[in-house]
Amino acid sequence: MSHSTVPRTDTEAEAKNNRPAARGGAGSAKQPPAAGQSLRLRLKRDRVLLLMTLPAVLLVLLFNYVPILGNIVAFQEYDPYISDNGVVSILNSPWVGLENFQRILEDSAFWNAVRNTLVLFILQLVLYFPIPILLALLINSVVRPRVRAISQAILYLPHFFSWVLVIAVFQQIFGGAGILSQLLRAHGYDGLDIMTDPGTFKFLVTAESVWKDAGWGIIVFLAALASVSPDLYEAAAMDGAGRWRRMWHVTLPALRPVIALLLVLRVGDALTVGFEQILLQRDAVGPGAAEVLDTFVWWNGVRNQDFGYAAAAGLVKGVISLGLVLAANKVAHLMGEQGVYKK
Amino acid sequence: MTPNAAPASSGPSRRSFLASSAVATAAVAGGMPLLAACGGSDGGSRDGTTSGKDAEKILPAYVASNVVTPDIPSRNGSAVGFTGKLDLADLKTSVPKKLGKGNKVTVMSPFWGSPPKDGNAYYKAMNDLIGVDVVWQNQDGNTYDQKLGAVLASSEVPDVVVVPGWNMTGRIPSAVIGKFADLGPYLSGDAVKDYPNLAAIPTDAWQRSIFGGKLRGLPMPSSYVSGIVPLYRQDVFEKEGYEVPRSCDEFMALAKDATNARAKRWACLDMKWTAFNAFGVLSGNEKSLGWNEVDGKLIHRIETDEYLEALEWTRKLFAAGVVHPDAELGKSNAADPGPKFAAGEFLIYNQDISQWWSRTAEQATQNPEFKIWGMDFFGHDGGDPALWAQNPASIFAFVNKKASEAVIRDVLAVANVTAAPYGTKEYMATNYGVEGTHYTVKDGVPTKTDQGNIDVMNAYVMIASPAATIAHPDFPEVAKGQVEWQQRMGAFTRKPSFYGMQITEPARYTNLSNDFEQLEDDVVRGRKKIADMQQAVSDWKSKGGDELRDWYRKILDENGPAAG
Numbered sequence: 088m089s090h091s092t093v094p095r096t097d098t099e100a101e102a103k104n105n106r107p108a109a110r111g112g113a114g115s116a117k118q119p120p121a122a123g124q125s126l127r128l129r130l131k132r133d134r135v136l137l138l139m140t141l142p143a144v145l146l147v148l149l150f151n152y153v154p155i156l157g158n159i160v161a162f163q164e165y166d167p168y169i170s171d172n173g174v175v176s177i178l179n180s181p182w183v184g185l186e187n188f189q190r191i192l193e194d195s196a197f198w199n200a201v202r203n204t205l206v207l208f209i210l211q212l213v214l215y216f217p218i219p220i221l222l223a224l225l226i227n228s229v230v231r232p233r234v235r236a237i238s239q240a241i242l243y244l245p246h247f248f249s250w251v252l253v254i255a256v257f258q259q260i261f262g263g264a265g266i267l268s269q270l271l272r273a274h275g276y277d278g279l280d281i282m283t284d285p286g287t288f289k290f291l292v293t294a295e296s297v298w299k300d301a302g303w304g305i306i307v308f309l310a311a312l313a314s315v316s317p318d319l320y321e322a323a324a325m326d327g328a329g330r331w332r333r334m335w336h337v338t339l340p341a342l343r344p345v346i347a348l349l350l351v352l353r354v355g356d357a358l359t360v361g362f363e364q365i366l367l368q369r370d371a372v373g374p375g376a377a378e379v380l381d382t383f384v385w386w387n388g389v390r391n392q393d394f395g396y397a398a399a400a401g402l403v404k405g406v407i408s409l410g411l412v413l414a415a416n417k418v419a420h421l422m423g424e425q426g427v428y429k430k
Numbered sequence: 431m432t433p434n435a436a437p438a439s440s441g442p443s444r445r446s447f448l449a450s451s452a453v454a455t456a457a458v459a460g461g462m463p464l465l466a467a468c469g470g471s472d473g474g475s476r477d478g479t480t481s482g483k484d485a486e487k488i489l490p491a492y493v494a495s496n497v498v499t500p501d502i503p504s505r506n507g508s509a510v511g512f513t514g515k516l517d518l519a520d521l522k523t524s525v526p527k528k529l530g531k532g533n534k535v536t537v538m539s540p541f542w543g544s545p546p547k548d549g550n551a552y553y554k555a556m557n558d559l560i561g562v563d564v565v566w567q568n569q570d571g572n573t574y575d576q577k578l579g580a581v582l583a584s585s586e587v588p589d590v591v592v593v594p595g596w597n598m599t600g601r602i603p604s605a606v607i608g609k610f611a612d613l614g615p616y617l618s619g620d621a622v623k624d625y626p627n628l629a630a631i632p633t634d635a636w637q638r639s640i641f642g643g644k645l646r647g648l649p650m651p652s653s654y655v656s657g658i659v660p661l662y663r664q665d666v667f668e669k670e671g672y673e674v675p676r677s678c679d680e681f682m683a684l685a686k687d688a689t690n691a692r693a694k695r696w697a698c699l700d701m702k703w704t705a706f707n708a709f710g711v712l713s714g715n716e717k718s719l720g721w722n723e724v725d726g727k728l729i730h731r732i733e734t735d736e737y738l739e740a741l742e743w744t745r746k747l748f749a750a751g752v753v754h755p756d757a758e759l760g761k762s763n764a765a766d767p768g769p770k771f772a773a774g775e776f777l778i779y780n781q782d783i784s785q786w787w788s789r790t791a792e793q794a795t796q797n798p799e800f801k802i803w804g805m806d807f808f809g810h811d812g813g814d815p816a817l818w819a820q821n822p823a824s825i826f827a828f829v830n831k832k833a834s835e836a837v838i839r840d841v842l843a844v845a846n847v848t849a850a851p852y853g854t855k856e857y858m859a860t861n862y863g864v865e866g867t868h869y870t871v872k873d874g875v876p877t878k879t880d881q882g883n884i885d886v887m888n889a890y891v892m893i894a895s896p897a898a899t900i901a902h903p904d905f906p907e908v909a910k911g912q913v914e915w916q917q918r919m920g921a922f923t924r925k926p927s928f929y930g931m932q933i934t935e936p937a938r939y940t941n942l943s944n945d946f947e948q949l950e951d952d953v954v955r956g957r958k959k960i961a962d963m964q965q966a967v968s969d970w971k972s973k974g975g976d977e978l979r980d981w982y983r984k985i986l987d988e989n990g991p992a993a994g
Contacts, residue, residue, distance in 0.1 A: 166937070167583035168605035171832065196945075263755020264694060264775070272692040283758040285957055370760035373957040374948060391944045392579040392600035 161399035187399035200383040219304030242302030285376035347424035355412030490622035495630040498853030506920025511913030512901035515874025524854040529843035530561025539592035540571035552885035595824040607642035610828035627849040635823035647826030648894040654819040664803040677812035685752035696754040698778040705740040710816030718928040744954040817923040845894035
């Protein structure tokens, strides 16, 4: 995710965006229209850009917005099996009003899932989020291109392993009959079963995420670091700034907008904490420790076919997520950052 | 009870009733209006059971086929056993003319083990024999319940879907009734005589295939004796001088003795199912089997002390560290336990009786010392076990109701071949594959080749099977052991009140017991306490369990209890 995809609507950004178009030879762009110009003129001016975004917009509409309509089953005792056509099933399923939501509020399993989700989110925010930044700084400090390329490749690689594989590898190493346990037993100690310990499960999940994806996460930060002008470092060095001061006063401020953006996005995703990864390990520690909102929805909807109830839980999650992202964005604005969007 | 009508017409009454009744959690007003929805007078309801005259009208005629006389006849509910030599030249032909018309038939089925590649020699040979292009979509049998609901909710349901009774949780029964074809027009009464091997399937298995008042399933008949057997490494037992345990205490002592984690050896896997049998807990295989009438009152398995005692004993096994760590993973452990059993990492596990033979065949060439055998169930206190019958057919193949008549006929053509009795060419092809490729015969003993052990696994047998048969000419002593085990255990087996009936519970109760299996697994692994289970049971009662009891009581009053 790079910040170039961030939509900006203020005129200043428009003017900036327009410059390359002018170079490209689009005639009407020679004189950038001022703010407040008629919609028609603006459409005409941006038609190429608009045309190019069209496929993406259609995809988003089709796969993100149309399915939202399906949330209607949250207010039903939905039975997908009464017809082969989902729409017909919805039309024929009985309405139950807010009953599903009432059930959710009374369901201790749901609140357990909320608690697990939040704890996991906070753990990952504290233990996972800073790691890509540190790694990026580390990689950035490597001068020899060859060493740098190799270490980057090694860091990226685990991202391309599937979760099944990652968890199988962890199981082979840290499982009750894994390498570590057998090594301990061979030396007269008790075995250690990290994979099935509900108490430390959230740390395990975080560790797996770090191993798999922290390397991949450095890409955005590296890009941001690449855009820092070497002049600044030189100037700072001339002024007598040491290594740490240069990092504090040059590097980190350059990264700040990216960090803020990713943080806002991460908070918006707070309730989404690795569905596949956790589902694969759910039975190893039991739902008490492993159930998160996404697996709760899956278990009740797909496994138990209680679709209306699961949809209601999903909807609650969506609403909370929206609130979180708005709040985080507000905080970013207060800190003087762009955030995800700006009015 | 009146059979229900097509789903579309069931709309209004069911909808209005559901809208007025709060599901599980909300307080449900008295039992009366709810009971009215049960089978009886309400022609539009999908729930209940079908028996008596209504059933007679749709059941297929029974025409026995006696190709070969079994060496061991059925006794105490056991399968029939064949232990004789095999003479390929002597095999009968039960399907003289290919019935298949060459249609493509997609089949989704649970599969235990690693499925072979598409287009392997076995699938090809079977398709040629039948004259139908069967395309398999095999899914992991251990987590089948997690996929079934989603597949059935989609608009792309395969032509045939195999559903084991124990996967009929949640709304699956509703899906079975809503999504699958009525096979009555092709099979009821004398119509079945077009398919002689299907006509030879016992009537009690067909009785179980009536869902929502229509004959929808193609059954896999089975012995009513427990399908789960505690299997153990007899060769290791003999070498180490271990005795087969005859009580829970003996089992525990043996398990502690046999476990040596340092040498990577544990006594067993999760023994929950064995514990249920040792303590005489009603079967959890199917919802209706969990109920039984005791002194005029219907009791559910989870309400019994035995249930809690069985869980507590299993918990002690886990706590004692005698259970292989892989079993701690529960269903998260996707790996086939076979290789670790063969490697001696654990010595006892409970699984389907079919593994007694399949593990034997698998290991025969590469691991000649390996010997797997079935352990008798023991009463927890050392006395006779009190066992409960399972149903005489628990796995069904259903045909998509959107399938054309030609496809349905072709599915029946497949079933007619796979249901061929022992002693026929079709049985040999279904269970052993192609001679020369999948097995070789020497002195009347077929031996599976490596390719046979890969290709010829549980696929075609899932469509329909003959009356419960155990025949392993390659390992006659295993066949004998299996049948005799069933006969010994059959002597201790009783039938619960709703044995043999196919019962669909009303939609409002479908989610009531969804989470008990999970809770059991939590309790035995020490993550939840027995008190949590007791709490869940009392919640179950107040959220609808007691009403469900009344609902079952009505069925019992109308149909009478199962014989025996």
